[in-house]
Amino acid sequence: xxxxxVKAEQPKGQETVLKGIPAxxxxxxxxxxxxxxxxxxxxxxxxLPEEKERETVRLEQxxxxxxxxxxxxxxxxxxxxxxxxxxxxxxxLMFLEDAVLFDAIYGRIRSELKNAEFVVHDEIGKYHRxxxxxxxxxxxxxxxxxxxxxxxxxxxxxxxxxxSRLEGSAIVVSQNLTAGDxxxxxxxxxxxxxTDIGGITSHTALLSRALKIPAIVGxxxxxxxxxDDVQMVLDGYSxxxxxxxxxxxxxxxxxxxxxxxxxxARLAPLRDLPAETLDHRHVELSANAEFEQELDFIKIQGADxxxxxxxxxxxxxxxxxxxxxxxxxxxxxxxxxxxxxxxxIRTFDIGGDKLMVEPTKENNPFLGWRGIRVMLxxxxxxxxxxxxxxxxSTRKNIAVMFPMVSNLKEVRQAKKILDEAxxxxxxxxxxxxxxxxxxxxxxxxxxxxxxxxxxEEVDFLSIGTNDLIxxxxxxxxxxxxxxxxxxxxxxxxxxxxxxxxxxxxxxxxWVGMCGEMAGxxxxxILLLGLGLDEFSxxxxxxxxIKKIIRSVKYSEAQRITKRVLKMxxxxxxxxxxxxxxKKKFPDIPIN
Amino acid sequence: xxxxxxxxxxxxGLHTRPAAALVKLAATFKSExxxxxxxxEINGKSIIGVMTxxxxxxxxxxxxxxxxxxxxxxxxxxxxxxxxxxxx
Numbered sequence: 001x002x003x004x005x006v007k008a009e010q011p012k013g014q015e016t017v018l019k020g021i022p023a024x025x026x027x028x029x030x031x032x033x034x035x036x037x038x039x040x041x042x043x044x045x046x047x048l049p050e051e052k053e054r055e056t057v058r059l060e061q062x063x064x065x066x067x068x069x070x071x072x073x074x075x076x077x078x079x080x081x082x083x084x085x086x087x088x089x090x091x092x093l094m095f096l097e098d099a100v101l102f103d104a105i106y107g108r109i110r111s112e113l114k115n116a117e118f119v120v121h122d123e124i125g126k127y128h129r130x131x132x133x134x135x136x137x138x139x140x141x142x143x144x145x146x147x148x149x150x151x152x153x154x155x156x157x158x159x160x161x162x163x164s165r166l167e168g169s170a171i172v173v174s175q176n177l178t179a180g181d182x183x184x185x186x187x188x189x190x191x192x193x194x195t196d197i198g199g200i201t202s203h204t205a206l207l208s209r210a211l212k213i214p215a216i217v218g219x220x221x222x223x224x225x226x227x228d229d230v231q232m233v234l235d236g237y238s239x240x241x242x243x244x245x246x247x248x249x250x251x252x253x254x255x256x257x258x259x260x261x262x263x264x265a266r267l268a269p270l271r272d273l274p275a276e277t278l279d280h281r282h283v284e285l286s287a288n289a290e291f292e293q294e295l296d297f298i299k300i301q302g303a304d305x306x307x308x309x310x311x312x313x314x315x316x317x318x319x320x321x322x323x324x325x326x327x328x329x330x331x332x333x334x335x336x337x338x339x340x341x342x343x344x345i346r347t348f349d350i351g352g353d354k355l356m357v358e359p360t361k362e363n364n365p366f367l368g369w370r371g372i373r374v375m376l377x378x379x380x381x382x383x384x385x386x387x388x389x390x391x392x393s394t395r396k397n398i399a400v401m402f403p404m405v406s407n408l409k410e411v412r413q414a415k416k417i418l419d420e421a422x423x424x425x426x427x428x429x430x431x432x433x434x435x436x437x438x439x440x441x442x443x444x445x446x447x448x449x450x451x452x453x454x455x456e457e458v459d460f461l462s463i464g465t466n467d468l469i470x471x472x473x474x475x476x477x478x479x480x481x482x483x484x485x486x487x488x489x490x491x492x493x494x495x496x497x498x499x500x501x502x503x504x505x506x507x508x509x510w511v512g513m514c515g516e517m518a519g520x521x522x523x524x525i526l527l528l529g530l531g532l533d534e535f536s537x538x539x540x541x542x543x544x545i546k547k548i549i550r551s552v553k554y555s556e557a558q559r560i561t562k563r564v565l566k567m568x569x570x571x572x573x574x575x576x577x578x579x580x581x582k583k584k585f586p587d588i589p590i591n
Numbered sequence: 592x593x594x595x596x597x598x599x600x601x602x603x604g605l606h607t608r609p610a611a612a613l614v615k616l617a618a619t620f621k622s623e624x625x626x627x628x629x630x631x632e633i634n635g636k637s638i639i640g641v642m643t644x645x646x647x648x649x650x651x652x653x654x655x656x657x658x659x660x661x662x663x664x665x666x667x668x669x670x671x672x673x674x675x676x677x678x679x
């Protein structure tokens with residue numbers, strides 16, 4: 001069916017695309033059910049002294065009813081989600097049982113001679129307002145719990161019933177959903193949730209993930225744009241809503257749903273399992289990322305986070321440098337999409353030519369003005385980026401990493417600018433994570449040699465093998481004449497890696513790797529044996545690498561590594577590792 | 592009246608579980624108990640009040656107790672906070 005025909009048939013129902021925050025993965029296609037909730041209207045009424053007793057009893061009954069409702073939700077949630085997911089409701093029950101709070105409320109009803117609704121609304125409102133104003137997001141979210149309890153109490157005082165039934169299967173669209181709504185509604189055939197407000201840590205998001213119902217939050221105006229029974233597509237992977245989808249669009253999303261289902265089925269056994277050896281050495285297995293479009297994929301592949309976000313892709317193909325706000329928006333999106341998993345943002349790793357001012361032609365750009373060198377020479381650009389990263393760090397799941405570091409002084413200078421950025425934000429009253437972790441890429445041999453000194457300045461080291469190997473072996477792998485000399489398994493490389501990992505760890509920092517070698521299945525056992533703490537790999541290699549890690553013992557990997565460290569040629573090492581891989585993992589293709 | 596300053600040690604701060612533990616412990620004492628942080632003072636026996644403080648790791652709190660068992664109460668509550676609520 002062509003698009004024009006659809007338009008002709010449905011003059012009012014034009015296909016409309018909305019973007020929100022992807023909160024729970026999955027694709028839902030179906031009619032909308034508009035879940036409208038009005039905040040109860042509260043009037044302030046004076047009561048007669050002889051009515052005090054009646055108001056008190058009314059409130060007591062409302063508390064008992066609210067308690068019953070919450071217990072019911074708690075029980076249902078516990079069955080469906082398990083003990084660890086019901087804390088929200090336990091907290092709400094604790095609020096209902098807060099003797100200090102209710103003594104104050106009963107006291108005010110008697111002394112001020114006001115109706116129970118007004119006093120409940122006003123007294124709980126005091127706490128609600130303070131919590132809403134809190135800078136930390138945890139308390140901010142808890143404000144919703146307080147509001148939820150208050151509204152439940154008020155609804156029961158006003159003797160209104162809660163709506164929790166819907167006919168048939170539908171996508172629930174609402175301005176906001178409380179934790180209770182999300183759970184209770186799921187007793188019906190809910191295909192998905194779409195709400196105007198909420199973030200990735202909102203109850204709708206957390207609970208819909210636990211309930212395995214696709215959800216998108218933060219859609220701003222969807223509850224005003226949708227009527228009951230409007231057809232919609234909800235793509236919880238990317239945060240996309242399509243209203244009145246054409247047949248073509250529906251087919252496209254059905255195909256996507258099928259594709260992801262197959263993929264998930266194949267990986268399901270691995271996805272939620274930790275990257276842990278048979279003898280329980282846990283390593284972090286994260287992904288390298290460049291584009292936000294990859295995030296869906298990274299998430300369903302079961303990564304522990306993003307070990308390398310190449311921020312310079314923000315600049316690719318652009319005329320002007322991205323502003324602090326543009327950068328912030330991108331970093332925030334990453335942090336939200338991956339939350340609570342960690343995202344390591346590498347500051348711009350660009351050659352001087354990308355700065356688009358004074359284009360300099362360098363004879364040997366690999367040994368030239370690159371990475372941290374450029375940033376330290378252009379502190380304004382660096383400052384904007386660091387401010388943007390800090391501003392996006394409020395959920396405490398962002399770390400920053402400096403590329404192309406070749407000496408200690410550069411790290412200290414970069415940290416000084418970072419401190420200055422923090423100082424500015426503090427003065428401006430803009431929140432950020434004051435304990436944001438800092439790391440250094442080890443990709444220049446001189447940095448590798450002083451890895452222990454660098455480790456004293458930072459929280460982690462991440463080995464960038466691509467450049468490190470080129471610099472160490474003096475081989476440009478883009479140069480066909482010598483590219484065969486680019487050898488990941490060159491004994492010098494292996495011994496150099498051991499040195500970096502050992503020295504870093506001795507100083508108490510974790511050591512990861514974000515170069516291609518981390519995603520090479522032939523290297524996995526060796527790297528494990530060297531004691532690497534984090535592997536950051538191309539997303540498509542996540543399942544294979546995880547499978548290898550989970551199939552060996554750390555002690556065995558250490559033995560293998562010990563033997564490799566004694567070998568004198570790359571051929572010998574590769575042959576040895578190949579034999580092991582063929583025996584252990586005949587189904588994993590290796591080079 | 593007895594007063595003591597403490598700082599929050601546990602990583603996650605005064606979130607629901609520690610707040611509940613604090614209130615529960617405070618309730619076992621007869622003394623009145625107030626907590627002050629950043630010029631906000633709340634009743635330390637109220638869970639909603641304690642949650643309102645939004646006390647993150649490193650926050651400074653002033654604990655005030657008054658009553659017959661104020662010394663014991665202060666000692667017990669301060670210790671719970673200093674121990675980081677036995678969390679990591």
